[in-house]
Amino acid sequence: MTKKLESTLVNMILSLLLISAVMAAALGFVYGVTKGPIEVANKKKEIQAVRDVLPVFDNDPTKDAKLIDGLTFYFGTKEGKTVGCAVKTFTDKGFSGRFDLMVGFKPDGSVNQIVVLDQKETPGLGTKMKEPKFKDPFVGLKISALPSQQVKVKKDGGTIDAITAATITSRAFCDGVQKAYDLYMKNFSSAVADTAAIAKGDVK
Amino acid sequence: MSDLKYFTNGLLKENPLFVLVLGTCPALAVTTAAMNGIGMGAATTFVLVCSNLLIALLKNLIPSKVRIVAFILIIASFVTIVDLVMKAFTPDLYKTLGIFIPLIVVNCIILGRAEAFAQKNSVTRSILDGLGMGIGFTLALTIMGGIREILGNGSIFDIRLVSQDARTILLFILPPGAFLTYGYLIAIMNSVKRKYNI
DSSP: OOOOOOOOHHHHHHHHHHHHHHHHHHHHHHHHHHHHHHHHHHHHHHHHHHHHHSSOOOSOTTTTOEEETTEEEEEEEETTEEEEEEEEEEEEEETTEEEEEEEEEOTTSBEEEEEEOSOOOOTTTGGGGGSHHHHGGGTTOBOOSSGGGSOOBGGGTSSBOOOTTOHHHHHHHHHHHHHHHHHHHHHHHHHHHHHHHHHHHHHO | OTTHHHHHIIIIITOTTTTSOOOHHHHHHHTTSHHHHHHHHHHHHHHHHHHHHHHHHHTTTSOGGGHHHHHHHHHHHHHHHHHHHHHHHOHHHHHHHGGGTGGGGGOHHHHHHIIIIITTSOHHHHHHHHHHHHHHHHHHHHHHHHHHHHHHHSEETTEESSOTTSOOOGGGTSHHHHHHHHHHHHHHHHHHHHHHTO
16 A cells, blocks of 8 residues: 655645546536536426416427516417417515516416426425415416505415415515516517407407 | 445444434435435435545545545535536436535535545445445435325325325424434434344
8 A cells, every 4th residue: 555645735736636627527527418408408397387387389489588677588379379478487585585487478468377497495385386276376367567456465465375384485476476477567568458459359 | 245344334333314413404404205315315325435436546645634625626526416417317306406416515424434434445445335324324314204204294205195185294394393303213223223232
């Protein structure tokens, strides 16, 4: 067995330099190998989320997604007609900080479906926001920008049943949905108005 | 095969979680479900085996004054590798384990085994030790996760045992439940060890 290297300055620097260089090379290699699959996985996750919250569409919504104020808007169209808009929104008010939601709006501005993307809420409590029991009241919900009709939990004077022992999460969820709606209306209200008019025309 | 004892050492006699009481932070935090325990355990085992292997190989090249720095450097690199690989190939598991994968870097078991074992022993023994410790840790995490999942959520490996609306002991999913479960498991381990003189 060879003797251990002595702790002289040169030895220490050389040894650390060698280890860093080797490890950096290994990391670079793994990064290169996993870069593709990570992008594919992320893109798949994104499209899957859009698919979950919108009615059936036949375009690639990620292609012309728009990023406004930190929120991403994906428009789904079928045979050239807009079937809805999926908004990737977030809230900073979660029990463990930020979490991301994907909210799908129908052309008339009502909520189609919501899925939770990245979250770090308490398992078994806050994570119940993924379950239909909590989410179902949002489906078909007509949100309004008016303060009195904003989406809120019952405790705050709204209509949503908060999750037991996870009121903060429930509030944050509402906050994220409201944020998505407000920005959607602010930037794309004309699209909503147009389709509403068309819908009216159909009735006539 | 007298070297085999280095492998079995970590399973029961010196189980990292129940006997050495190392790596408690991830153990308390991620064991809300049995599956998380397995994922976390597998990631830790990989890092443990790789870092033990490399440190045992390089032990004569690392001057003792900078050994901790060198160990952390090696461990952190392997953890980043696990992190990237999990992100690429098991995105769902990666999502549930989240921050606790990068935190394997500061897991005491890994640095502890590097310092106490790998830098003094041969490569084969270090690998066996890493495997044993890693599997022992995985088993411990899975048992803890299983108990907490059954009592707190009424399911095991995501298979529901009771109906969705049944009342479960929520406390066990919450942080205090982790401490309770952990305490009882250590007590049971101690009495078992005493009884059979392990």
